Amino acid sequence: MKNQFIELLKKRRSIYHLGTDIALSQTTINKIIEEAVKYTPSAFNSQSVRVLILYEEQNKKFWQIVYNCLQAIVPEEKFAPTAKKISSFAAGYGSVIFFDDTNTIEELQKKFPLYKDNFPIWAEQANGMAQLTVWTALAEENIGASLQHYNPLIDEDVKKEWQLPPKWKMIAQMPFGSIETMAEEKTFLPIDKMVMIKK
Secondary structure, three states, rough: OOOOEEEEEEEHOOOEEEEOOOOHHEEEEEEEHHHHHOOOHHHOOOOOOEEEEEEHHHHHHHHHHHHHHHHHHHHHHHHHHHHHHHHHHHHOOOEEOOOOOHHHHHHHHHHHHHOOOHHHHHHHHHHHHHHHHHHHHHHHHOEEEEEOOOOOOHHHHHHHHEEEEEEEEEEEEEEEEOOOOOOOOOOOHHHHOOOOOOO
């Protein structure tokens, strides 16, 4: 008997060629993402993960911000591949932008000073789990996605555009959409290089 959760993890891949041919409604996608974030574990049940879900023109606006910020720093003669990559993300159905609420982290640092240095690390770990959970939940619905990291370059422009709380720290961006080109075969290290078993 196959483990259904492991099978879903196998299904989750980085999909870069995205489209908008999605059968699910935005309401349904929102619910999937909300549930995935809600049930992601976090240290001290801190629940510091925050997400911004963008569709249609808002999604295009986000990737235009990324485009503009990168165009300002990437030499013109080297910008074409970058522009192509950003266009592929903007062509998707939407994006999930992941943040940490640093207010929550700071409050825990004050309440539990013994673990002060650990709370930012634990928050990053929780955010990573939320990213994987959302990504895998989308994959189950045959929605492709990838994980991007254009922060902190775009942080201030994004906060300003969507009037986000100043204490939200951007962690990652996940464009998603219909799978227009499947991911290539994935290679793996020998499992005994990754997992050690002792009896």
